[in-house]
Amino acid sequence: MNRNSGSDVSYRYSSAEQEELRSIEEKYVPKTKEEDDLEKLRKLDAAVDRKARIAAIMTGVTGTLILGIGMCCCLVWTRFFIAGIIIGLVGMAGIVSAMPVYNDVQRREKEKVTPQVLELINKLKQ
Numbered sequence: 679m680n681r682n683s684g685s686d687v688s689y690r691y692s693s694a695e696q697e698e699l700r701s702i703e704e705k706y707v708p709k710t711k712e713e714d715d716l717e718k719l720r721k722l723d724a725a726v727d728r729k730a731r732i733a734a735i736m737t738g739v740t741g742t743l744i745l746g747i748g749m750c751c752c753l754v755w756t757r758f759f760i761a762g763i764i765i766g767l768v769g770m771a772g773i774v775s776a777m778p779v780y781n782d783v784q785r786r787e788k789e790k791v792t793p794q795v796l797e798l799i800n801k802l803k804q
Contacts, residue, residue, distance in 0.1 A: 715798050715801050715802055716798075716802060718794075718798055719795060719798045719799065719802070722791045722794060722795055722798075723795070725787070725791070726784060726787040726788055726791060727784065729783055729784075729787050730780045730781075730783040730784035730787060731780065733779050733780065733783040734776045734777065734779050734780035734783070735776075737772060737775055737776045737779045738772070738773055738776035740772055741769050741770065741771065741772020741773035741774075741775070741776065742769065742772075742773060743769070744765060744766075744768055744769030744772055745765075745766050745769025745770055745772075745773065746769070747762075747765055747769070748762045748763065748764070748765035748766025748767070748768070748769050749762065749766060750762070751765055751766075752766065
């Protein structure tokens with residue numbers, strides 16, 4: 679004989695399960711226009727920093743590799759000692775220029791997206 683047939687059954691989920699349920703639900707619930715605009719705003723803001731970060735990392739890594747070549751010239755191939763010093767200084771300049779490259783790319787990218795960002799902010803404030 680089944681005593682539970684016809685009785686109401688309630689389930690309790692942990693907070694982690696509740697959060698997972700909410701995240702799955704968000705995928706299927708249609709977004710409002712305001713949420714879409716906020717999402718666009720976040721993507722524009724992230725794109726500015728991402729492009730600047732990539733440019734700075736590329737500059738720094740390239741400078742580091744050039745510095746390494748200069749060190750090899752000085753330490754391994756001693757007949758290229760003077761050339762190694764010059765190459766190493768070029769590499770150091772590349773490393774030092776990573777932060778100014780970051781700032782410059784970030785400034786240029788901000789200038790490109792400023793009208794779109796301000797338009798979205800004005801829409802969201804209304």
